[in-house]
Amino acid sequence: MGLLEQASRVRTRMRGMSILDPDGREVGRSTEATFSSGRLDSEDLEVLREDLVRMVHEHTRAGVEYLFGDSITALDEDETGVRVDFAHGPSRTFDLVVGADGLHSTVRRLAFGPEEHFAHHLGSYLSVFSADNFLALDDWQVWLRGGDTGFGIMPVRDNTELRIAFGFESVPLAHDLRGGGALRQLVVDKLASMRWEGTRLAEAARTAPDFYCDAMAQIRMDPWSRGRVTLLGDAGYCPSPLSGQGTSLALVGAHVLADCLARAGGDHRTAYARYERRMRPFVTLNQALATENPGGPASEESVAQAKNALSLDD
Template sequence: MTKILISGASIAGPTAAYWLRRHGFEVTVVEQAPALRAGGSAVDFRGEQLEILRKMGLVAAIEARSTRMGDVTIVDADGRFQARVPSAVMSGELEIPRGELSRILFEHTRNTTEYVFGDRITALTEHAGGVDVTFAKGAPRTFDLVIGADGAHSGVRSLAFGPERDFTTHLGHYAAYYTVPNHLGLDHEGRMYAEPGIGAMVTSSIDRDRMGVLLVFAAEPLCYDRRDTEQHKRILTDRFRAAGWELPTLLEGLARTDTLFFDALSQVRLDKWSKGRVALVGDAAWSAGAGGGGTGLAMAGAYVLAGELAENPGHDQAFAAYERIIRPSAKAGQNQARQTGGFFAPATARAIRGRGRVYRVLNTKPLNGLLTWLVNRTANTIDLPDYTRAA
């Protein structure tokens, strides 16, 4: 039986594990974190992306834990209504907290897949018979194939392809997400505010005692320690300390939070997603960044990768077919995500006013259909093959 090692137990990794096991492969998933990562911002599915959930029989489970998020209102510094961003734009057709989705996928695969938490791959040595894998803690092992599903800062990509800086493109913005008490009393709704070069959005859905806070600001590449949360807080406080609306209160919450996520809005661009017996999937391969439909496409990519490995006589042909099928959708997602930073943090006061005008117009009845098409077009670029015969 072909033995496959997957790095990453968030979204793409467990999805790949599910389909690989369906096709008869022996699968091990290694995850650096000591346990499943809880929390995180919500992720959504729309258009054809829902098909992967149907194929896995997960729609009911995800609907049961969905945010059922409503519209987001754009406001001015005094909190007055400026425009409405429909839930279809911000939350798709089905939205769920990332941690909840990860847990569902883990529960869906834990009985058929070997999971190793609290460890990571430190070296890969390929030879004619497979790949010798060295771990930070566990004993060395040999696998037939290795799949990197370990996110935009992929360790597998660094080991097999080279340093992250060679493949990452900065999109000109940084983003942060954390939670605070819901002092605005939001109920399955959100508020969005911007000043030139900075933007904030707050939402509350499942837990009405808490609000999720998204902060976005424009900046050239910054020098900072990706693991230093206190440094991240200082950077954010410096950028937003003079901002109006609810930012003073939100920064007080930032100082106390232990849920902060902070990173650049960037994209991973590789000429090829595989090298020998190693392949990448999801953000490790094509990270589009926020707004690029990454979660649905990561799951679709994992499905196609597993299916092609089952249908092709060799991994070279399988990896090439997988990339041929998924790359157009990944490119479309990257094109769409380039606009995300400027949407949340328009560069000028004029651009902020223009954003409000655009959504006031798009919310009129004659243009509702156009708006739906615009937000779903990237998700609808994927047409999933049927691998029933292989399974």
């Protein structure tokens, strides 16, 4: 996409990490790898999500129509296209519809059925949010686990901010708890009960403008396409953040889907079938990274196998 140089300029640059016990005492450290990005001498780039989104948007907005603040409410397909109804804008007809709308995909629900048919809960929830660097971390991560909760904290933006990833084991939560501020309050309460920095972490979660929390789950379905509708990224094959590969699968999937459509000469059936044949083995290996070693990272060998399991030139 021509973004490598730009991505390299904004990559995270960690020196290493510390592993802490529940009282904040260091029980291990590494200057060779971190849990968030793997080996520090790797050619892989770790980029903040918001930076990647900004780069892709800036790179594509001149030739792509973006509609913000709207959502799809219905799909109606015939032999010529798909009529899409929107919550706010007028209905429009498109040749094809690609659902790339995440774990809780509306396109998937409308085209394939309820989410519970495809979502597989992995036994935990993850919250991610920002805070000022009140720990004075200097290109250094800290990780802590206590009982059924734990977190990883990394400094970003030239060490001026923190990104805090807090996880806790849980069965699937009731739907009414996932909405509004109930889930945030649950995270705040769990953080407040932690012995090391619980008070400041809880306050950061309570006030963060970018607070996010969701189940660690995978989407497993066969096939990914129905008629003129197909699915991409988390909507079709979410590996969960536990794999570390969600964004990679989405970007690779977009490249492969575009290539298959270009080669098919307008025959979406052929394109969709080829897209799935090429992507499914790659998806399977990457999803397995999240379940190989529950509570810890997958092996370096498995990661290397998964990320190199597909050729973009196929």
